[in-house]
Amino acid sequence: MLSTPCKQAFSMSSKASPTAAVAPTERHAQPAAASAVAHASMANAIRALAMDAVEQAKSGHPGLPMGAADVATVLFTRFLKFDPADPAWADRDRFVLSAGHGSMLLYALLYLTGYPAMTIDEIKRFRQLGSITAGHPEYGHTPGIETTTGPLGQGLANAVGMAIAERHLAVVFGRDVVDHKTYVLASDGDLMEGISQEAIALAGHLKLSKLIVLFDDNGISIDGALSLSDSVDQVKRFEAAGWTAACVDGHDPAAIAAALEKAQSADRPVLIGCKTTIGFGAPTKAGKSSAHGSPLGADEIAGARKALGWTHAPFDIPADILSAWRVAGQRSKTAHADWNKRLATLDAAQRAEFTRRMKGELPKQALADAMRAVKESLAASPKEIATRTACEFALESLIPALPEMIGGSADLTGSNNTRTKSMKAISAADFSGRFIHYGVREHGMAAAMNGMTLHGGIIPYSGTFLVFSDYCRPAIRLAALMGARVIHVMTHDSIGLGEDGPTHQPVEHLAALRAIPNLMVFRPCDAVETVECWQLALGARERPSVLALTRQNLPQLSQNFLALNRCAAGAYEIAAADGKAEVSIFATGSEVAIAVDAKKLLAEKGIAARVVSVPCFELLLEAPEAARRAVIGDAPVKIGVEAAIRQGWDAIIGSDGIFVGMNSFGASAPYKELYKHFGVTAEAIADAALRKLGKN
Numbered sequence: 001m002l003s004t005p006c007k008q009a010f011s012m013s014s015k016a017s018p019t020a021a022v023a024p025t026e027r028h029a030q031p032a033a034a035s036a037v038a039h040a041s042m043a044n045a046i047r048a049l050a051m052d053a054v055e056q057a058k059s060g061h062p063g064l065p066m067g068a069a070d071v072a073t074v075l076f077t078r079f080l081k082f083d084p085a086d087p088a089w090a091d092r093d094r095f096v097l098s099a100g101h102g103s104m105l106l107y108a109l110l111y112l113t114g115y116p117a118m119t120i121d122e123i124k125r126f127r128q129l130g131s132i133t134a135g136h137p138e139y140g141h142t143p144g145i146e147t148t149t150g151p152l153g154q155g156l157a158n159a160v161g162m163a164i165a166e167r168h169l170a171v172v173f174g175r176d177v178v179d180h181k182t183y184v185l186a187s188d189g190d191l192m193e194g195i196s197q198e199a200i201a202l203a204g205h206l207k208l209s210k211l212i213v214l215f216d217d218n219g220i221s222i223d224g225a226l227s228l229s230d231s232v233d234q235v236k237r238f239e240a241a242g243w244t245a246a247c248v249d250g251h252d253p254a255a256i257a258a259a260l261e262k263a264q265s266a267d268r269p270v271l272i273g274c275k276t277t278i279g280f281g282a283p284t285k286a287g288k289s290s291a292h293g294s295p296l297g298a299d300e301i302a303g304a305r306k307a308l309g310w311t312h313a314p315f316d317i318p319a320d321i322l323s324a325w326r327v328a329g330q331r332s333k334t335a336h337a338d339w340n341k342r343l344a345t346l347d348a349a350q351r352a353e354f355t356r357r358m359k360g361e362l363p364k365q366a367l368a369d370a371m372r373a374v375k376e377s378l379a380a381s382p383k384e385i386a387t388r389t390a391c392e393f394a395l396e397s398l399i400p401a402l403p404e405m406i407g408g409s410a411d412l413t414g415s416n417n418t419r420t421k422s423m424k425a426i427s428a429a430d431f432s433g434r435f436i437h438y439g440v441r442e443h444g445m446a447a448a449m450n451g452m453t454l455h456g457g458i459i460p461y462s463g464t465f466l467v468f469s470d471y472c473r474p475a476i477r478l479a480a481l482m483g484a485r486v487i488h489v490m491t492h493d494s495i496g497l498g499e500d501g502p503t504h505q506p507v508e509h510l511a512a513l514r515a516i517p518n519l520m521v522f523r524p525c526d527a528v529e530t531v532e533c534w535q536l537a538l539g540a541r542e543r544p545s546v547l548a549l550t551r552q553n554l555p556q557l558s559q560n561f562l563a564l565n566r567c568a569a570g571a572y573e574i575a576a577a578d579g580k581a582e583v584s585i586f587a588t589g590s591e592v593a594i595a596v597d598a599k600k601l602l603a604e605k606g607i608a609a610r611v612v613s614v615p616c617f618e619l620l621l622e623a624p625e626a627a628r629r630a631v632i633g634d635a636p637v638k639i640g641v642e643a644a645i646r647q648g649w650d651a652i653i654g655s656d657g658i659f660v661g662m663n664s665f666g667a668s669a670p671y672k673e674l675y676k677h678f679g680v681t682a683e684a685i686a687d688a689a690l691r692k693l694g695k696n
């Protein structure tokens with residue numbers, strides 16, 4: 001325990017005084033120039049910027065920044081290792097504002113500590129089009145933002161992935177170059193979301209001792225007092241998950257600093273519950289939900305200025321206070337310079353590898369060689385295997401070639417085939433492994449993977465059933481929004497999984513995933529396409545991917561070695577028509593072989609048909625128009641085949657095209673019977689084509 005858990009909330013009138021100075025602890029003493037300015041003035045600068053920016057934007061959330069200003073001031077001026085001149089410094093501490101609605105807290109900190117891009121003009125343009133001060137913090141949009149937050153709980157779960165990445169990379173490259181902490185500021189909402197349970201359980205299990213969560217324990221959410229809907233003892237909850245947890249007065253800088261100091265040497269993840277008052281300083285709204293998510297109003301702001309002793313005009317930070325903050329922003333300069341020196345003394349090959357990995361660059365030759373070897377071996381001895389098995393076959397070559405790949409599964413390792421024979425599991429005692437047993441935690445897994453990618457140095461891939469993509473969809477959406485390369489292996493991708501029945505048979509999931517912008521959904525039809533889709537997913541540095549793979553065996557349709565990655569076009573003609581095609585059959589995954597059989601049936605009736613395999617809608621639909629037209633072709637009859645719903649297919653077959661697939665949930669039976677039962681057969685395709693041609 002760090003200190004005794006708090007029982008009561010601390011109000012403005014508690015021992016925390018808005019003008020109190022800080023008593024520096026020995027190790028994290030404030031720099032001289034900073035300590036000349038009272039802690040309260042520095043924290044009040046955050047409060048003033050937050051209330052003024054929200055007021056000017058006529059929208060936003062002043063309550064959290066005002067309440068958490070003391071906690072953030074202590075963290076940023078005395079503990080956090082960062083360098084505003086180099087927001088991408090690989091060994092910086094990560095700070096995640098999980099409660100993204102409090103974005104003005106982060107923007108104020110970035111401005112005050114001196115991130116060059118974050119000017120006072122950007123603060124004044126809070127929430128305006130083209131500013132870097134978006135409503136919620138957006139990764140890639142604003143230097144210094146580690147992850148996009150706003151959907152509550154995600155940031156906390158991202159941080160778990162960041163902390164895992166740190167531990168793994170420290171083993172690979174050594175503590176001299178990888179030795180940093182991950183800090184999170186989380187709100188009541190973050191901790192109420194279900195994903196937080198998955199995240200804290202995984203972090204506790206892995207004893208992520210360099211993960212420190214500051215809980216903004218203000219007892220208020222949008223509807224009012226937290227007591228309306230929650231009575232969890234968070235300290236006990238975190239302790240039960242293997243964390244060390246305690247509570248401090250979040251307006252007492254000395255207490256916050258003492259807890260943070262103690263957390264530095266913890267042997268497990270740390271929760272510091274910080275009792276705060278939302279909207280601290282606002283005369284009538286402090287401590288109330290009315291401070292949460294709307295401008296305070298002119299009178300309330302005037303009252304807050306008075307209460308806080310802040311006499312300065314809106315957006316005006318007095319030179320001495322700004323200078324104290326800027327000095328704090330320079331605190332880690334020496335640490336950064338020392339780190340540069342240590343990196344320079346690293347063995348040249350190790351240094352180059354570290355730099356490559358942190359930049360997210362692929363070992364191009366190694367990847368190309370590995371892919372070529374797998375394709376050559378498939379051409380030499382074709383395999384009739386499930387695409388999930390083909391995935392494992394590909395991984396056997398990829399894992400040694402790409403040391404940055406870290407695999408995993410949400411407790412379906414044997415079914416997902418995501419763990420190759422050589423892969424050792426990561427554990428609390430040993431982070432050198434490259435496989436993570438995420439437990440039955442799809443959402444936590446997907447969000448942790450986002451965190452690993454954002455940390456840098458790692459390309460994470462997962463395993464679960466495609467039907468459970470719903471359980472991790474919010475994190476997949478954020479990966480797509482952030483442009484994060486994470487790869488989800490999702491097996492058991494249709495009624496082809498058979499007996500487990502409709503609860504496990506995805507029907508609408510491919511369409512739902514294809515609806516997410518910037519996500520690539522691959523559905524390879526055989527072992528060769530599986531390898532090619534892996535190559536494309538790995539090569540897409542700013543896009544997440546889903547690989548939808550079968551449980552059931554499929555014939556290898558491409559038996560000759562081709563160096564070209566045909567899947568790169570999104571779709572290609574896998575079986576040409578004999579003569580001018582009257583029918584084009586478009587299919588994905590397991591249904592491509594069925595389409596090829598239908599082509600044969602049509603040939604017997606004298607109808608020329610071609611089959612186009614469509615392993616990736618997105619790549620096809622993004623292709624230049626001429627290329628797209630060429631592959632879609634102009635056959636009078638177009639048929640789409642996929643053991644899933646039609647939604648999305650009209651982009652390829654047109655609204656008058658024929659679709660052979662699912663109109664309902666599946667059923668429990670051996671899979672061959674299911675294909676017959678639901679009419680996803682070569683005969684059904686051929687009959688539909690003949691009917692359309694008036695030849696039936």
Ligand SMILES: Cc1ncc(C[n+]2csc(CCOP(=O)(O)OP(=O)(O)O)c2C)c(N)n1
Nearest residue numbers: 064150151152187188189190220221222292
């Ligand atoms: C997943 C998700 N659900 C709902 C919301 C909308 N929302 C934003 S803040 C919030 C709760 C506010 O309470 P708290 O987290 O305690 O923040 P505070 O009031 O202390 O600022 C909600 C429901 C959201 N951002 N994310």
